[in-house]
Amino acid sequence: MSSDGVPILKIGTTLLVSIQVDLQDDTALRLQEDLAERITSTGARGVIIDISGLEIVDSFIGRMLASVAAISHVLDATTVVVGMRPAVAITMVELGLSLGEVRTALDVERGLALLAPEERSAEDVLLAAAEREER
Amino acid sequence: MSDVAPAAPETLVRTLTAHADRVREAWLEAAAHELHGRTSRGELEREQTDIFDALLDGLRSGGTTLADPAFDQLRGILADVSGARARLGFTPRETAVGVFALKEGLYTLAQEAGTDAGVTELLRLVDQLGLFTFETYATARESIISEQAEQLLELSTPVVKLWDGIVAVPLVGTLDSARTQVVMEKLLNTLVDTGSEHAIIDITGVPAVDTQVAQHLLKTVVAARLMGAECTISGIRPQIAQTIVALGIEFGDIRTRASLADALVDALRAGGRKRSAELPA
Amino acid sequence: MTTTTASTAQRLPVRTDSDVVKVRQLVRTLAQQARLSLVDQTKLVTAASELARNTLVYGGGGEAEVELVTDGARTGVRALFADEGPGIPDLDLALTDGWTSGSGLGLGLSGSRRLVQHFSIDTAPGAGTRVEIATWSR
Numbered sequence: 001m002s003s004d005g006v007p008i009l010k011i012g013t014t015l016l017v018s019i020q021v022d023l024q025d026d027t028a029l030r031l032q033e034d035l036a037e038r039i040t041s042t043g044a045r046g047v048i049i050d051i052s053g054l055e056i057v058d059s060f061i062g063r064m065l066a067s068v069a070a071i072s073h074v075l076d077a078t079t080v081v082v083g084m085r086p087a088v089a090i091t092m093v094e095l096g097l098s099l100g101e102v103r104t105a106l107d108v109e110r111g112l113a114l115l116a117p118e119e120r121s122a123e124d125v126l127l128a129a130a131e132r133e134e135r
Numbered sequence: 136m137s138d139v140a141p142a143a144p145e146t147l148v149r150t151l152t153a154h155a156d157r158v159r160e161a162w163l164e165a166a167a168h169e170l171h172g173r174t175s176r177g178e179l180e181r182e183q184t185d186i187f188d189a190l191l192d193g194l195r196s197g198g199t200t201l202a203d204p205a206f207d208q209l210r211g212i213l214a215d216v217s218g219a220r221a222r223l224g225f226t227p228r229e230t231a232v233g234v235f236a237l238k239e240g241l242y243t244l245a246q247e248a249g250t251d252a253g254v255t256e257l258l259r260l261v262d263q264l265g266l267f268t269f270e271t272y273a274t275a276r277e278s279i280i281s282e283q284a285e286q287l288l289e290l291s292t293p294v295v296k297l298w299d300g301i302v303a304v305p306l307v308g309t310l311d312s313a314r315t316q317v318v319m320e321k322l323l324n325t326l327v328d329t330g331s332e333h334a335i336i337d338i339t340g341v342p343a344v345d346t347q348v349a350q351h352l353l354k355t356v357v358a359a360r361l362m363g364a365e366c367t368i369s370g371i372r373p374q375i376a377q378t379i380v381a382l383g384i385e386f387g388d389i390r391t392r393a394s395l396a397d398a399l400v401d402a403l404r405a406g407g408r409k410r411s412a413e414l415p416a
Numbered sequence: 417m418t419t420t421t422a423s424t425a426q427r428l429p430v431r432t433d434s435d436v437v438k439v440r441q442l443v444r445t446l447a448q449q450a451r452l453s454l455v456d457q458t459k460l461v462t463a464a465s466e467l468a469r470n471t472l473v474y475g476g477g478g479e480a481e482v483e484l485v486t487d488g489a490r491t492g493v494r495a496l497f498a499d500e501g502p503g504i505p506d507l508d509l510a511l512t513d514g515w516t517s518g519s520g521l522g523l524g525l526s527g528s529r530r531l532v533q534h535f536s537i538d539t540a541p542g543a544g545t546r547v548e549i550a551t552w553s554r
Binding site: 025056057058096 | 434436444454455457526527
């Protein structure tokens with residue numbers, strides 16, 4: 001994890017990225033690379049990218065998100081993009097931007113629930129992951 | 136009379152300061168009489184003090200006409216007063232009369248102070264003040280009206296919470312592009328605010344849909360998906376279905392249901408399996 | 417576009433990735449000052465980001481000029497992106513939905529055009545590119 005890049009958190013078998021600032025193109029690319037590397041090194045099964053802090057998503061970021069999803073798919077992980085703001089969603093639709101095979105959810109909690117097996121709640125997933133970590 | 140040079144600002148300052156008390160008292164009386172019951176005497180007096188002082192300051196700085204930079208502060212005060220009056224619902228007359236009443240004080244002065252005291256210039260200046268006050272009042276009123284129009288548009292597009300995690304927008308009447316966009320934004324914002332993953336747009340009450348409106352509806356569904364929510368359009372009447380097909384609009388994998396009730400059942404089923412641990416109360 | 421400038425135009429170089437971010441931030445600040453709705457702000461800033469990136473990546477670097485404008489009744493934001501790059505050979509094609517340049521990086525011109533109220537482009541092979549956009553408060 002690079003020191004001035006976007007921090008990547010690990011919760012059990014899920015990686016969580018929270019993008020808080022206006023990303024410039026090279027930082028976005030570095031995040032994409034960091035994620036690919038972390039998925040491989042940790043054997044992560046899920047990636048959650050929280051974009052609730054992003055005021056815009058342009059074609060570059062859009063392509064980055066779609067790439068992360070495609071890359072993680074190849075690495076046998078599922079990506080969920082969460083927290084897209086309404087104004088951003090409206091703009092992306094107008095721009096004709098598609099996020100490819102990316103799955104989406106309203107927030108981190110629901111994103112985790114999406115990644116979890118059907119019958120367990122998000123809390124169960126987090127607790128189980130924390131327990132595995134401690135062992 | 137027209138050969139006489141206009142009195143200099145310093146002369147006007149002298150005249151005003153020399154007769155300040157009388158001018159101001161006549162002004163206050165005239166204004167209080169007109170605005171009786173609409174504003175307190177104390178309030179009026181405070182306003183007039185601010186205006187009078189700013190007028191004097193402007194004259195002292197050499198201002199000759201209201202547009203001069205020397206009168207920037209005076210214009211600011213007048214704009215504030217008329218803006219406040221506009222918001223409080225004062226009539227145009229009630230707003231302007233507070234300023235024009237200053238002339239009452241100046242008329243009595245005209246007879247006594249002599250022709251070189253600059254009273255004519257002062258009267259002209261007060262006319263400018265009055266006009267400016269009226270203009271700023273009118274602008275303030277216009278912006279209030281357009282704000283209200285916006286609020287009306289907002290109110291007429293209600294988004295209701297049908298169930299935990301399910302919101303609906305029952306659209307009624309003809310849809311135009313502007314209204315549909317407002318609905319779209321409101322619906323998407325409500326999804327985030329309520330943390331709902333299901334939205335139902337019911338168009339049973341909409342007699343006709345044109346290409347633009349259909350496009351907006353489609354965009355709303357796609358936008359909702361990008362945000363992690365699912366959107367169903369219900370209540371599509373046969374005529375509208377035919378229009379959509381005739382216009383060649385691709386509804387693709389957009390979920391549609393004949394009635395709002397059907398859409399609600401769908402949403403409940405879809406939501407149920409995710410939240411086995413949190414049954415609605 | 418007949419308007420008067422409501423503020424002095426600010427010129428920013430567009431030569432690095434961080435320059436693109438600065439352009440976004442300036443456009444956003446002015447859009448807020450012009451009291452654009454949140455959706456219009458988002459659309460305008462997104463379009464500015466696309467065009468600034470084009471200037472950088474396709475145009476080989478250039479300049480952005482951003483300012484508040486007014487037509488007497490409404491305030492708006494105007495941005496101009498200029499470069500002395502290769503220019504766009506087939507403008508009609510570039511403005512068609514879904515067009516991408518050979519390197520797979522879409523120019524996003526048609527998309528950007530949909531995001532703003534005013535869009536004009538002046539380009540020719542070997543003569544660089546100038547794109548002007550503007551959005552007004554409603």
